[in-house]
Amino acid sequence: xxxxxxxxxxxxxxxxxxxxxxxxxxxxxxxxxxxxxxxxxxxxxxxxxxxxxxxxxxxxxxxxxxxxxxxxxxxxxxxxxxxxxxxxxxxxxxxxxxxxxxxxxxxxxxxxxxxxxxxxxxxxxxxxxxxxxxxxxxxxxxxxxxxxxxxxxxxxxxxxxxxxxxxxxxxxxxxxxxxxxxxxxxxxxxxxxxxxxxxxxxxxxxxxxxxxxxxxxxxxxxxxxxxxxxxxxxxxxxxxxxxxxxxxxxxxxxxxxxxxxxxxxxxxxxxxxxxxxxxxxxxxxxxxxxxxxxxxxxxxxxxxxxxxxxxxxxxxxxxxxxxxxxxxxxxxxxxxxxxxxxxxxxxxxxxxxxxxxxxxxxxxxxxxxxxxxxxxxxxxxxxxxxxxxxxxxxxxxxxxxxxxxxxxxxxx
Amino acid sequence: xxxxxxxxxxxxxxxxxxxxxxxxxxxxxxxxxxxxxxxxxxxxxxxxxxxxxxxxxxxxxxxxxxxxxxxxxxxxxxxxxxxxxxxxxxxxxxxxxxxxxxxxxxxxxxxxxxxxxxxxxxxxxxxxxxxxxxxxxxxxxxxxxxxxxxxxxxxxxxxxxxxxxxxxxxxxxxxxxxxxxxxxxxxxxxxxxxxxxxxxxxxxxxxxxxxxxxxxxxxxxxxxxxxxxxxxxxxxxxxxxxxxxxxxxxxxxxxxxxxxxxxxxxxxxxxxxxxxxxxxxxxxxxxxxxxxxxxxxxxxxxxxxxxxxxxxxxxxxxxxxxxxxxxxxxxxxxxxxxxxxxxxxxxxxxxxxxxxxxxxxxxxxxxxxxxxxxxxxxxxxxxxxxxxxxxxxxxxxxxxxxxxxxxxxxxx
DNA sequence: AAACATTTGTTGTAGCCTGCGACAAACCAG
DNA sequence: CTGGTTTGTCGCAGGCTACAACAAATGTTT
Numbered sequence: 001x002x003x004x005x006x007x008x009x010x011x012x013x014x015x016x017x018x019x020x021x022x023x024x025x026x027x028x029x030x031x032x033x034x035x036x037x038x039x040x041x042x043x044x045x046x047x048x049x050x051x052x053x054x055x056x057x058x059x060x061x062x063x064x065x066x067x068x069x070x071x072x073x074x075x076x077x078x079x080x081x082x083x084x085x086x087x088x089x090x091x092x093x094x095x096x097x098x099x100x101x102x103x104x105x106x107x108x109x110x111x112x113x114x115x116x117x118x119x120x121x122x123x124x125x126x127x128x129x130x131x132x133x134x135x136x137x138x139x140x141x142x143x144x145x146x147x148x149x150x151x152x153x154x155x156x157x158x159x160x161x162x163x164x165x166x167x168x169x170x171x172x173x174x175x176x177x178x179x180x181x182x183x184x185x186x187x188x189x190x191x192x193x194x195x196x197x198x199x200x201x202x203x204x205x206x207x208x209x210x211x212x213x214x215x216x217x218x219x220x221x222x223x224x225x226x227x228x229x230x231x232x233x234x235x236x237x238x239x240x241x242x243x244x245x246x247x248x249x250x251x252x253x254x255x256x257x258x259x260x261x262x263x264x265x266x267x268x269x270x271x272x273x274x275x276x277x278x279x280x281x282x283x284x285x286x287x288x289x290x291x292x293x294x295x296x297x298x299x300x301x302x303x304x305x306x307x308x309x310x311x312x313x314x315x316x317x318x319x320x321x322x323x324x325x326x327x328x329x330x331x332x333x334x335x336x337x338x339x340x341x342x343x344x345x346x347x348x349x350x351x352x353x354x355x356x357x358x359x360x361x362x363x364x365x366x367x368x369x370x371x372x373x374x375x376x377x378x379x380x381x382x383x384x385x386x387x388x389x390x391x392x393x394x395x396x397x398x399x400x401x402x403x404x405x406x407x408x409x410x411x412x
Numbered sequence: 413x414x415x416x417x418x419x420x421x422x423x424x425x426x427x428x429x430x431x432x433x434x435x436x437x438x439x440x441x442x443x444x445x446x447x448x449x450x451x452x453x454x455x456x457x458x459x460x461x462x463x464x465x466x467x468x469x470x471x472x473x474x475x476x477x478x479x480x481x482x483x484x485x486x487x488x489x490x491x492x493x494x495x496x497x498x499x500x501x502x503x504x505x506x507x508x509x510x511x512x513x514x515x516x517x518x519x520x521x522x523x524x525x526x527x528x529x530x531x532x533x534x535x536x537x538x539x540x541x542x543x544x545x546x547x548x549x550x551x552x553x554x555x556x557x558x559x560x561x562x563x564x565x566x567x568x569x570x571x572x573x574x575x576x577x578x579x580x581x582x583x584x585x586x587x588x589x590x591x592x593x594x595x596x597x598x599x600x601x602x603x604x605x606x607x608x609x610x611x612x613x614x615x616x617x618x619x620x621x622x623x624x625x626x627x628x629x630x631x632x633x634x635x636x637x638x639x640x641x642x643x644x645x646x647x648x649x650x651x652x653x654x655x656x657x658x659x660x661x662x663x664x665x666x667x668x669x670x671x672x673x674x675x676x677x678x679x680x681x682x683x684x685x686x687x688x689x690x691x692x693x694x695x696x697x698x699x700x701x702x703x704x705x706x707x708x709x710x711x712x713x714x715x716x717x718x719x720x721x722x723x724x725x726x727x728x729x730x731x732x733x734x735x736x737x738x739x740x741x742x743x744x745x746x747x748x749x750x751x752x753x754x755x756x757x758x759x760x761x762x763x764x765x766x767x768x769x770x771x772x773x774x775x776x777x778x779x780x781x782x783x784x785x786x787x788x789x790x791x792x793x794x795x796x797x798x799x800x801x802x803x804x805x806x807x808x809x810x811x812x813x814x815x816x817x818x819x820x821x822x823x824x
Numbered sequence: 825a826a827a828c829a830t831t832t833g834t835t836g837t838a839g840c841c842t843g844c845g846a847c848a849a850a851c852c853a854g
Numbered sequence: 855c856t857g858g859t860t861t862g863t864c865g866c867a868g869g870c871t872a873c874a875a876c877a878a879a880t881g882t883t884t
Contacts, residue, residue, distance in 0.1 A: 009426045009429045014422065014426055015869075035833095043871075046834075046873085049834070071830085073829090073832065077833090237645070238628075239644075239739055239741065243740035243773050244740040245738065249770065250737060251730050252734075254664070254665055322662030329651065364652065424840070424841085426840085427840075427842095446861080450861090455842075459843080480852090483851085486860050486861040487850070
């Protein structure tokens with residue numbers, strides 16, 4: 001018989017859950033005294049003591065005498081995440097590649113981005129570039145660093161279930177098993193997770209950005225294509241195969257333009273980068289520089305550009321209204337291109353929302369630009385890689401330190 | 413300090429989780445032998461024995477000698493849910509009220525629906541009608557019946573967080589705390605949950621309908637208004653305040669008609685009952701009979717009606733494409749009006765989906781009419797009421813049997 | 825400076841829950 | 855009736871946390 005998904009628990013599950021709760025609290029909330037942990041977890045001092053001891057032994061945390069704060073009583077030592085444990089974040093955009101090493105607690109130990117021109121790319125080159133960037137970055141970190149996993153953000157349609165990039169139009173990829181390719185190209189064996197920019201962007205916002213701590217969040221990611229990442233009831237929305245969030249292809253205009261997805265009148269044809277350039281009368285495909293130029297014109301008060309922004313904002317609101325009525329989020333975070341356009345489109349967008357979103361929902365929903373900038377999805381990728389460790393801190397085999405990789409490679 | 417939501421577990425949590433797993437398995441899968449339970453839960457025979465014993469003591473289940481099946485070995489007794497424990501489902505539609513008593517295991521012990529004309533209704537009358545219907549129904553059930561909770565489905569916009577009907581346009585309600593009103597009107601104190609038809613409809617489909625066992629499901633409910641219920645990763649999509657799923661008000665037509673929500677071009681203005689009647693040239697507001705008549709014409713092959721159905725189907729597909737691209741569900745279940753229209757709109761809807769949904773998603777997603785008919789949401793309401801019990805079978809106070817209510821009322 | 829109050833870490837015991845192994849019970853086959 | 859097989863039951867062991875008592879470290883008061 002198929003083992004039930006709601007299978008039985010045992011005592012070890014309790015230990016795992018508590019270990020996970022303590023480590024997650026430290027990862028998300030930063031250093032805390034033991035008595036803080038007692039209060040926030042509801043466990044007893046003895047239990048917290050044992051759990052912190054185990055985490056210390058595994059190297060995830062260390063304790064320090066707390067500075068005296070003037071209150072009476074024995075001071076509680078501060079438990080803080082070490083910087084020795086990291087996950088690697090990678091990002092594949094149309095016109096840049098990036099990697100980062102992010103420690104427990106969310107600190108960016110190092111971060112590197114290289115620009116490249118917008119053109120189709122062989123997959124192998126990209127994989128090699130990413131691995132090279134990563135290796136160089138890690139070589140400059142202390143030799144004690146232990147890598148726990150890799151998160152890869154891709155500007156494209158990703159089937160999370162088998163870690164495959166199904167379509168990445170502007171990079172020219174179709175059905176590329178990028179997750180596995182990266183895993184095999186790395187000198188040590190690491191778990192690799194992969195998703196699109198939107199999926200990771202929303203995670204970054206919920207954990208380190210403007211939506212910190214919220215349970216229902218939509219993040220709209222727009223660079224060349226338009227996508228979304230959704231946190232529903234605190235958990236990422238995946239869908240049956242991991243394709244959820246392709247909001248760029250919600251049909252919004254029955255008389256609209258053809259979309260590169262094969263349909264027509266998709267939201268993306270009205271609010272994507274191409275649509276913006278079309279409205280201001282510029283040729284498509286110029287890349288980031290052209291958008292920068294348009295933003296400069298808007299900042300300078302160019303009336304035609306501002307009118308175009310207004311039209312863009314109305315379409316933004318038109319589509320967003322449907323998304324908000326569908327999800328009833330606490331907040332919608334606008335990332336990527338939309339974060340940069342925000343000051344110029346906000347008014348028109350907002351008045352569309354006022355008209356089209358249920359009043360009771362409109363009153364409570366916030367619509368904000370991301371504050372994390374271009375690196376939001378990168379942070380989110382690392383967060384998701386961390387998530388695997390946080391879920392079961394003692395479960396995974398303790399990985400080898402990065403510096404041991406040459407031995408392994410030598411053996412092959 | 414605010415107590416962390418990821419609070420610590422203790423041994424009792426394990427017991428609760430296992431008790432819950434066993435009872436849920438029986439509720440969803442029906443009677444099973446003890447050794448089936450051992451296999452599906454992964455627990456040991458002794459643990460299952462203790463758990464089943466506790467459930468028996470609480471009256472949720474009883475064991476019977478199994479009929480010999482010819483295989484050697486000591487026969488395992490069959491554990492079956494008793495019929496003594498029920499939840500009450502209620503449904504408030506524009507033109508009918510319904511109540512049902514549903515036992516552990518999902519059997520409908522009794523079920524009553526009364527039609528009424530489409531018109532604005534005082535809330536108090538409706539509440540009294542529901543409670544009367546319920547009392548009469550329960551009086552005819554065995555006196556041993558114990559009621560665990562009430563689920564109320566409403567055709568309207570419901571704020572689940574405070575159990576309030578914010579808008580029910582055709583019934584004429586605004587900001588009605590229906591959940592509390594029903595709770596206070598009942599002769600015994602019971603937990604009441606409330607949501608709209610779509611939210612409960614999808615639950616019924618996932619537990620007892622065409623989407624049984626699936627993890628990502630969208631249910632489109634359309635009677636007068638259009639709404640949706642969504643199961644994402646096995647859990648109901650609620651949103652920040654419980655307003656999620658108002659897909660009837662996704663803007664899909666920039667040049668569209670005014671909607672009663674104050675916006676224009678909402679999906680509902682193109683696929684709601686009014687839109688259908690408009691397309692076949694009939695007056696709105698005639699109620700179910702008119703729709704029946706239209707369906708009869710379609711069945712008879714009336715070319716004008718079939719052409720209207722075709723147009724309706726295209727708009728159905730147009731909006732559904734966006735919903736599918738957003739959620740990537742395993743299956744979309746069409747309920748209410750849409751289930752009845754299905755044979756006549758399927759072709760046009762399908763060709764729109766072929767064009768507008770990502771190929772990889774289109775290939776795996778099913779679009780099916782509900783098989784549960786008008787009573788789907790009613791079943792779902794009972795399921796959700798059961799859910800409170802399933803989550804912690806030993807936790808809730810054992811409620812008084814229904815027959816004890818007169819004593820209580822007498823004391824007041 | 826010493827005694828007291830307060831807060832917190834530590835240690836040992838008790839209680840809860842499940843896993844495991846041995847045994848008993850109930851069935852089929854011959 | 856005997857042997858093989860499957861399954862329920864019982865007692866014991868192991869893992870985990872709660873609880874209570876004690877020890878340690880700090881501020882406050884005398």
